Amino acid sequence: MALLFRVYQLSSMDDEALKSAYEGLAILREQDDKQGMLKIMEPVAAALLDKKAYAEAAEVAQDALTITRELRLYYSEGCTMFLIAKTNISSQEGIACAYEAARIFREADYKKEAADAYHAAANGILLMRGPARDAIGAAAEGLNLFKELGNKQGEAVMMHTVANCQLSLRETENAVNTAYEAMAMFEKCGDRYGTTLAKKLLLGVGQSDEEIKERREQQMAQFDGVETRVGGETNEEKRRMEDEAQDLQNNQVLWELAWIPWETQDPKNFGEKFAGGSRRVFVAGEMQDKGVLSKLMKARPNKSGTGAAYFSNLLNGRQLNKDTLQFGMTACQCLSVIFDVSKLNHHGPLEVIDLTLKLVQALVPIEDRKVALDFVTTSCQNLAWTAGVQEPFHATLWGFCRAARMENPTHEFRLLDVDPARRTESMAFICRYLTGAQATRPAEAICRNRGVMVSRLVGARSKLNLPVRIELESRY
CATH class of the missing domain: 1.25.40.10 (Tetratricopeptide repeat domain)
Structure with missing residues (x-):
């Protein structure tokens, strides 16, 4: 029924x-x-x-x-x-x-x-x-x-x-x-x-x-996904709505921690039991291509089978002014900036130092915290007899770190010269090391994994010494 x-x-x-x-x-x-x-x-x-x-x-x-x-x-x-x-x-x-x-x-x-x-x-x-x-x-x-x-x-x-x-x-x-x-x-x-x-x-x-x-029929102004009316309100209402839109835009900003890694590797290779599922990326560039940005955020190790594994910064930041860089650092609560020039030396010292100056001008005025700046280079002469220390040439960055440290003693400016023979294996570990505790990072902490990963380190609170040669007994 x-x-x-x-x-x-x-x-x-x-x-x-x-x-x-x-x-x-x-x-x-x-x-x-x-x-x-x-x-x-x-x-x-x-x-x-x-x-x-x-x-x-x-x-x-x-x-x-x-x-x-x-x-x-x-x-x-x-x-x-x-x-x-x-x-x-x-x-x-x-x-x-x-x-x-x-x-x-x-x-x-x-x-x-x-x-x-x-x-x-x-x-x-x-x-x-x-x-x-x-x-x-x-x-x-x-x-x-x-x-x-x-x-x-x-x-x-x-x-x-x-x-x-x-x-x-x-x-x-x-x-x-x-x-x-x-x-x-x-x-x-x-x-x-x-x-x-x-x-x-x-x-x-x-x-x-x-x-x-x-x-x-009032036109709606699109501000990164936030709609604000552009006509018919008083100046006070417009100002309030623009402030609300700006606050929401700041909360949604994609500039995050420090750096786009040159490559991604499994953190377990470096003794980390659990690395979490999130990726924090500081994009030093306009990144108009949303597809590329999406791929960057999804990058995973090769063995995971998902996402593309290799991305380079390629000095995108040279297209930005210091105010834009500072906005990104402030919005993402940035604690450290890593400028990797180890694969970009064909751009020449002038382009490198130009972006370096912009980064320093951007991070020094930030008052609520001290942002550290690290440089990673392999700008040195390859010697066939070793995969360790090489004769360095640093595109004026060595002297710049010293001058910047003297001018701004409360900030850290360091330069890390990476062995190119071990670069591919070591870069993911170096990135995690550099974005760690900013004031307690001894040089010997990165001499591990059965190889020399660094030839010298310039620290904001350390004495500036000449380059030294570090060799491991097990290699000979």
Whole structure:
């Protein structure tokens, strides 16, 4: 009979559908099949509600409620309670049932159903001209639930309800602003009926067609995903909205820690048990190509099988001015900057020192913390007899580190000359070493992994010595 009821209903034969449903209920009552009765009662009550047969719908829903409580079916009890509420929503009993249904759904973690019940409660209070504060409280609860679900259509409906509540409270200005927000959300969702309702409300509170049209056609300025209105506001409102947009943009900025690694390697090779799933990348460049930026953030070791493994900085930072670099360092709470010139010496000393000066000019004025600057080079003469120390030439960076340290004694400026024969194996470890504790990094800490990784180190708090040769006994 339940199937026959559904077939008649789909065929728009409502009378035959209800007749078959009542016959089925009579049979199930004789068999004392309460589960079967409940399966028919709920759709029958909903069908009667659609036909506006409220008294009959309430009677069937009450019978269904009794069964759900006997069988302890919590979700079905909430659904039945909501049906009872809808049969007489403009009464105290109906509103109480809507609140009870919302409570049941919320406890069972059915947020969408709970939000619908709060919406019905708010509308019921408005229909019976009850306390508008209670109505706006129910509407706000529903709005929060829809926001948690990310349901934009539901948010728009609840915003429209909130506007009606504000109108009942005689908060006309707030109601107008909320109605405009609801109308904008309806338009984004493509809901013409909702847009018409919002427009009807605005016309009812004195907004003209011209005002509504002007508000809807205002150009929206896109600021990295943040929409700000560019016309129709006072200077104070514009300033406030621009500040909010800037704050949100700062929170979303992609400049992060220090450096794009020349290559990625498995941290377990360097004694790290767990390196975490996040990657922090400081992009010293405009990075207009979002696809490249996405690949950079997804880069993983070769053996992981996902993402590309090798990326170079390529002196992108030379295209930026010091203010832009400083903005990136400040926004990302940067603690250290690594300038890897070990594969970029073909650019020449002038280009290298130009970006170096910009970096120093950017990091020195930062007051809330001291940002360290490290240089990684292999700008030296290869000697065939060793994979260790070589004759160094550092594109003026050695002298620059000394001068910068003397000029800014509270900052660290260091230069690390890496053995090119071990560079590929060692660079990932060196990166993690350099971005570690900024004031307690002894030179001997990086002489490990069965090979010499560094020939000299310039530290901000260490005496400047001439280059020395370091060799390991095990290599000869």
